[in-house]
Amino acid sequence: MNDTKQPNSRRRFLVRFTVGTGVLVGALAGGINPMRRALFDNMEALIGDYANEDSILTWFEVTADNRIILHSPKVEMGQGAFTGLGQLVAEELEVEMDQIEVVHAVTLGRPIDPRSTGGSDTISGMWLTLRELAAKLREMMKANAATILGAPVASLSVKNGIISANGKSLTYGEIVQQATSWTEPEEVKLKEKKDFKVIGKAVPRIDLMPKILGDPIFGIDVSLPDMVYGLVLRPPTVDTVYVSSDISKAKSMPGVVKVVQEPDFVAVVAKSRPEAQMAARAIKVNWKVNKVWEQDEILAMTKVGAGKEYLIQKEGKAVEGEDLVEAEYSTAAGAHAQMEPNGSVVHIDGDQVIVYISTQVPGVTQKEVAETLGLEIEQVEVRPTYLGGGFGRRLHTPNAMQAARIAKAVGKPVHVYYSRQDEFQSAEFRPPTHHTLKGKIGADGLIESIEHNTSSADAAFGSPILPKIMETILGSDLGAWGGGRINYMKIPNIRVSAWRLQLPFSTTMWRAPGLMANTFVLESFMDELAHKAGKDPVEFRLAHLHDEGKELRLKNVIKAAAEKAGWGKSLPKGHALGLATCAEIGATIAEIAEVSIENGEIKVYKVTCALDVGLAINPDGIRAQVEGAIIQGFSACMYERMELEGGKIVPTIFGPYKIATLKEAPREIEVVILESGDRPAGVGEPPVGPIGAAIGNAVFAATGIRLRNLPLSDDFAANQG
Amino acid sequence: MRINFILNGQTQSVDVDGATPLLWVIRDVLDQKGTKFGCGKAACGACTIHVDGNAVRSCSFAAKYAQGKTVKTIEGLSDGENLHPVQQAWKEEIVPQCGYCQPGFMMATAAMLEKIPNPTDEDIDNNISNICRCGTYYRMRKAIHRAAEIKQTNS
Numbered sequence A: 001m002n003d004t005k006q007p008n009s010r011r012r013f014l015v016r017f018t019v020g021t022g023v024l025v026g027a028l029a030g031g032i033n034p035m036r037r038a039l040f041d042n043m044e045a046l047i048g049d050y051a052n053e054d055s056i057l058t059w060f061e062v063t064a065d066n067r068i069i070l071h072s073p074k075v076e077m078g079q080g081a082f083t084g085l086g087q088l089v090a091e092e093l094e095v096e097m098d099q100i101e102v103v104h105a106v107t108l109g110r111p112i113d114p115r116s117t118g119g120s121d122t123i124s125g126m127w128l129t130l131r132e133l134a135a136k137l138r139e140m141m142k143a144n145a146a147t148i149l150g151a152p153v154a155s156l157s158v159k160n161g162i163i164s165a166n167g168k169s170l171t172y173g174e175i176v177q178q179a180t181s182w183t184e185p186e187e188v189k190l191k192e193k194k195d196f197k198v199i200g201k202a203v204p205r206i207d208l209m210p211k212i213l214g215d216p217i218f219g220i221d222v223s224l225p226d227m228v229y230g231l232v233l234r235p236p237t238v239d240t241v242y243v244s245s246d247i248s249k250a251k252s253m254p255g256v257v258k259v260v261q262e263p264d265f266v267a268v269v270a271k272s273r274p275e276a277q278m279a280a281r282a283i284k285v286n287w288k289v290n291k292v293w294e295q296d297e298i299l300a301m302t303k304v305g306a307g308k309e310y311l312i313q314k315e316g317k318a319v320e321g322e323d324l325v326e327a328e329y330s331t332a333a334g335a336h337a338q339m340e341p342n343g344s345v346v347h348i349d350g351d352q353v354i355v356y357i358s359t360q361v362p363g364v365t366q367k368e369v370a371e372t373l374g375l376e377i378e379q380v381e382v383r384p385t386y387l388g389g390g391f392g393r394r395l396h397t398p399n400a401m402q403a404a405r406i407a408k409a410v411g412k413p414v415h416v417y418y419s420r421q422d423e424f425q426s427a428e429f430r431p432p433t434h435h436t437l438k439g440k441i442g443a444d445g446l447i448e449s450i451e452h453n454t455s456s457a458d459a460a461f462g463s464p465i466l467p468k469i470m471e472t473i474l475g476s477d478l479g480a481w482g483g484g485r486i487n488y489m490k491i492p493n494i495r496v497s498a499w500r501l502q503l504p505f506s507t508t509m510w511r512a513p514g515l516m517a518n519t520f521v522l523e524s525f526m527d528e529l530a531h532k533a534g535k536d537p538v539e540f541r542l543a544h545l546h547d548e549g550k551e552l553r554l555k556n557v558i559k560a561a562a563e564k565a566g567w568g569k570s571l572p573k574g575h576a577l578g579l580a581t582c583a584e585i586g587a588t589i590a591e592i593a594e595v596s597i598e599n600g601e602i603k604v605y606k607v608t609c610a611l612d613v614g615l616a617i618n619p620d621g622i623r624a625q626v627e628g629a630i631i632q633g634f635s636a637c638m639y640e641r642m643e644l645e646g647g648k649i650v651p652t653i654f655g656p657y658k659i660a661t662l663k664e665a666p667r668e669i670e671v672v673i674l675e676s677g678d679r680p681a682g683v684g685e686p687p688v689g690p691i692g693a694a695i696g697n698a699v700f701a702a703t704g705i706r707l708r709n710l711p712l713s714d715d716f717a718a719n720q721g
Numbered sequence B: 001m002r003i004n005f006i007l008n009g010q011t012q013s014v015d016v017d018g019a020t021p022l023l024w025v026i027r028d029v030l031d032q033k034g035t036k037f038g039c040g041k042a043a044c045g046a047c048t049i050h051v052d053g054n055a056v057r058s059c060s061f062a063a064k065y066a067q068g069k070t071v072k073t074i075e076g077l078s079d080g081e082n083l084h085p086v087q088q089a090w091k092e093e094i095v096p097q098c099g100y101c102q103p104g105f106m107m108a109t110a111a112m113l114e115k116i117p118n119p120t121d122e123d124i125d126n127n128i129s130n131i132c133r134c135g136t137y138y139r140m141r142k143a144i145h146r147a148a149e150i151k152q153t154n155s
Helices: A009-030 A032-041 A081-093 A122-149 A172-178 A208-213 A273-281 A295-302 A362-373 A398-410 A420-425 A469-474 A515-533 A537-542 A549-565 A619-638 A691-703 A712-719 B022-029 B085-092 B102-115 B121-127 B137-154
Strands: A060-062 A068-072 A100-104 A157-159 A162-165 A168-171 A228-232 A240-246 A256-261 A266-270 A284-289 A308-315 A325-331 A343-349 A352-357 A380-384 A414-417 A433-441 A447-457 A493-501 A576-584 A587-598 A601-612 A643-645 A648-650 A668-674 B002-007 B010-015 B048-051 B054-057 B070-072
Touching (some): A060 A122, A060 A172, A122 A157, A122 A172, A228 A273, A295 A433, A420 A648, A433 A515, A515 A537, A515 A576, A549 A576, A549 A587, A601 A712, B048 B102, B054 B102
Parallel strands (some): A228 A414, A352 A380
Antiparallel strands (some): A325 A433, A643 A648
């Protein structure tokens, strides 16, 4: 087992890629692209363990009544992280789940996540690290118990957090009261899979009751004595900067405490939020619009060929010959639209700053606020709250920097939140994408060659969680082309190019960066090729997969989903099935949608999903994530579209920005969990991938209409004429 | 203006601009944070509460209209001892993910069940139009049917 005293993760991250860089330099004679492709070929091996460098004692508290409190550096945004992490701890500490409490680690005196909560790597990244920490704590407890009880360590037994020997026993809580020193063991032995009692059990969410009672657990719920409400005026159009403002009317309006004019923004602070809103309307801002952007310009910039090309996958020869299948696909930009808007509460108390915030990056928020205020990092304590949704929208928290400046200017604790309109119009979006594809079916009825060009604005690049050097090393933005490479490796000739570009507004990571768009495209095109070859889409896919590794695991989920969904069996009149797959973050997924056309619109009745998760920690948590990802993906693929109109982002309100409700969402979702491994894969994001193509392929099966553009409802309407 | 109403069984008297959305009076003046802000335009339902038993989107309901009314929020949904059938069903089906929209959904469902004790799937589709971004609708639908069952068993 590894020592937990690892170098900090940034160093480790760089060390990992320094190896890559070294080889890169050596490989330059052969070209940088082959090296990058080799890196992408082995991407999954690069997803590593959580690199802890914080003391074990910062992670845990043990109460006198024998409860264990885990201070989690990973945040809870609905994905069930706290429950899964609690299970890992309970297992190694030999306690029951009801003895476990999980809280967000504050950034002073508690462990800080060197990366982010995202990328579906909370459970997989903590799998070894947290079990090792808990096992070490158990051994530290035993060492102290041995001293107190006067019994050799080897004679001790542990159950429910009680250590016993010779008829005497001590709870962890009692040991903590009596112990005077703690020595962290160098190595511990982790429990074997066959001995697991808590891992693998479906347990209810650890945060269930607060969420059913409506407890004030979110960032927006924070309320402090003497707190005031700030509102930042945000540019109404993209590519627009603040110049100056006329605040003469606003500053004397009811409830206004102060209007804060900074070089780059203006904010109004009032005793209540409605008063701040009223006063904000009275401020006249002089905006400088660099350029009035229109949607057709955005689409032209996003076209394949417009950006810079990076060849990200290459096998054999290019597509050539006659009778090719060629197609063009696109996906619209979309919003995260998490239900709790962004914002924070900042309290400056003397030379200490406390930031209460729903953030996916507590460490980044801390650093950025400290830099903004010119303070040492230790002077800023971020207290993460439960997140009212994340989906990548809280991987960057510039709002906290603004709130800190406002708090400093006004000298009181300040609560600064986005309106929903701000959230839509000043947010960061899932970029629109454009794709061209070519394929050829060989004499054997299988794919002889395939080519995919995927073009997208940056998603991961520019993020504070990705070191700048990675852009140089990787070239193309793997957050933009995620899911764009071909998984069917029996195809002898493959070309995938990623086209990189920037747009005049922020584009960023959205649950499973790149995956939803690229999987929609590749798996729809796979269906086109299957029909060209005259083959059944299930059999056609199986025929292009090897019987080993990831491809075998893909085969298994395709077969499991097909069986569960009744592929090939009779369906109600007018109904049809469509299949799509993806493989991401160690998981393999197959989804089958059952659709029909009702009143001229696509109706999705049921989605069947089979996924191989490696090893399941909380099967019910996995089901919840799969159901949620399918419904969110359904909504995004069917309805959602952000556009520019005269420089403005539209729409800026729910309704016109249509999100699926109970009425539209599939009523039935069936989940089949396969476990082929001995460590957990990521499951929060991957099931978002296949849903768009599964629906599109089912629509083709039902109607013969091939949908090649997201959102599907618009594309279907356009095809109807 | 002075506005008097009953909130979760307690008489409240607040002095606010009558046009202030009731949401902010409840959250920031009376410090009950269970009712959520989602959009401010009655488009998402996160702020759903009961006013005299009717489901109301409190972000767009002026405080002056609460005068003399009985208002209930998620904090007052249970009787203090036992969970409301809707909360009980939500618990059994493990509905919440991030949890932010759930109080609005539970309030909307509780109001619907008073009018439609045994809703069909179509009734649910037509009456519960709130937004959940985590996509908990599959479990929510099961929980709504289960809540109807618990409520009928209890009564």
